[in-house]
Amino acid sequence: MVRWIHFPDWGDGTARLLHDTLNKAFYLRDELIDIYRGAGLAPYEVDWGQPAAQLWPTITRDAADAGRLAHLIELVKAKCPAVGPDLDAVLAAHNTDGSWYSPRERHLSLLLGPGCQRALLDRRDLRAHLVDLARKQFPVLSITGEPGSGKSYSRHLIQHMAGDPALACEFRLVNVEDDFYDHVDATGIMTALAARLGLPTDFPVDQHTEQARTVRELVDVFVGRFAALPKRMRWIFIDGLDRPQVSSGVHMVVAQLAKEVEAGQLPGARLIVTGHPGDFSPAVMEVLRHEKLTGVTTSHLQGFFRGLADHVGKPISDDELEALVDQVLGEADLDDLRVLGSAACRAAHLHFTPAGAP
Structure with a gap:
């Protein structure tokens, strides 16, 4: 188990x-x-x-x-x-076993998490971008889309990829919605990031000068402290930059962090952000991958079940496929990815788990 x-x-x-x-x-x-x-x-x-x-x-x-x-x-x-x-x-509550499903390529995984209890729908572009991230070709990834399109949902695949033992990667998450109750500024986001990395959280910078200068000083302090960390790959995921409580200074400080990643000043770091307006420097744009989300459709559900059928070598008829999709849509709306993914996962396990499997 x-x-x-x-x-x-x-x-x-x-x-x-x-x-x-x-x-x-x-x-x-x-x-x-x-x-x-x-x-x-x-x-x-x-x-x-x-x-x-x-x-x-x-x-x-x-x-x-x-x-x-x-x-x-x-x-x-x-x-x-x-x-x-x-x-x-x-x-x-989550002592489970999903040993029947074990994809050869992590980025192609359709079921994630302990016991394979989370379905990952769509994310074709993200899968390819994460391979680029892992291979050190494109160290910055920006995920955008309308509210409710599932930007935060992408974290599940990102965390799954970062957990690959072959990468020896450390995954660190700053989630604006969960980590901040109200207004968040540049200092707040950098303090949260420093805490996640085990770095000092005090930033002795002038808060009463122009915002651009404060941002540069915050990142300068962070870069200096980051250099003392043990050398390894680190995926830094900052989620929710389009939330209403996020100030413009947060967007500026994240863009500055991206510049430092591009310039090699945060060794081993990969920066992944959701909801950033995209005003990155030209140098960053050259090494940035972008996933723009448009929402999940019934064709994505069909692709999910077909992919599992191919994996287990169990052909699925058009009628069976339609029944599975109808079952999922009877439990969840397409715009509620959390509930939709749970429903798809339950349907997948019921249909594809081989006889005699745990």
């Missing part, structure tokens, strides 16, 4: 329930530091001035990256036995 705690998906419901449960058990600063240290992690790398609800995602992700998430959970249960049953229930 594949356990969620060993292969966590930070975008699913289990992650949210886990963080809510942990936050109910421990929310005081000193308690959180003690747990972080008890898990074998260095507390000086985290900005402990944030609310506990914002700190728990950082704590669990850091523990998972260090291979210490299971230890951290056991530590919490030992310190607060009353929360143990709740944590067990949350983490048992």
Whole structure:
């Protein structure tokens, strides 16, 4: 069995329930530091001035990256036995097995996550762009589209690709919608990114000068600190730059980060952004890949099921295909990718899982 705690998906419901449960058990600063240290992690790398609800995602992700998430959970249960049953229930919800599906090429995956419990629909261009990203040819990727087109949904394939052991890649996510409750400025986004990378989160820059100068100073400080990190490939994903709470300074600082990536000043870094207006420098445009989303259609659902049929070597008739698509559309609308993907995944497992498979 594949356990969620060993292969966590930070975008699913289990992650949210886990963080809510942990936050109910421990929310005081000193308690959180003690747990972080008890898990074998260095507390000086985290900005402990944030609310506990914002700190728990950082704590669990850091523990998972260090291979210490299971230890951290056991530590919490030992310190607060009353929360143990709740944590067990949350983490048992996704003990699954999808061993019947194992594509040879990660970028072509149609089912992702622990137990292959997430369907990935469409994303033909993104699949090709991520290969370019991995091969170091195009280090910047911009994903755009109308609200609700599924820009954030692309993260599932990006995280899946970054998790390829052959890449030895570190994946870091800053999600505007989840990480910020209200207005976010250039300093805020850089502070969040620094925290994700385990870098100092103080930026001694002049906040009362012109915005362009503040942006340059923020990125200069970040570049200097980034150089001290161990050398490895890092995929940095900044999601939600088209949200209404995002200031123009955030767009400027992300464009400046892209310039530093293009110039080789952030060694091993690949920058992926969603919702950026696209005003990158000419030099960045030369090394940038762009995915413009237009929404999922019934033909994408058909392609998903045909792809699975080819993978398992099980022919699918036109009538069977139509029935599968109708089944999915009976549960979800095409413009709700999260629900649509879940419905497609359930239909796929019911139809394609070989007899006798777990």
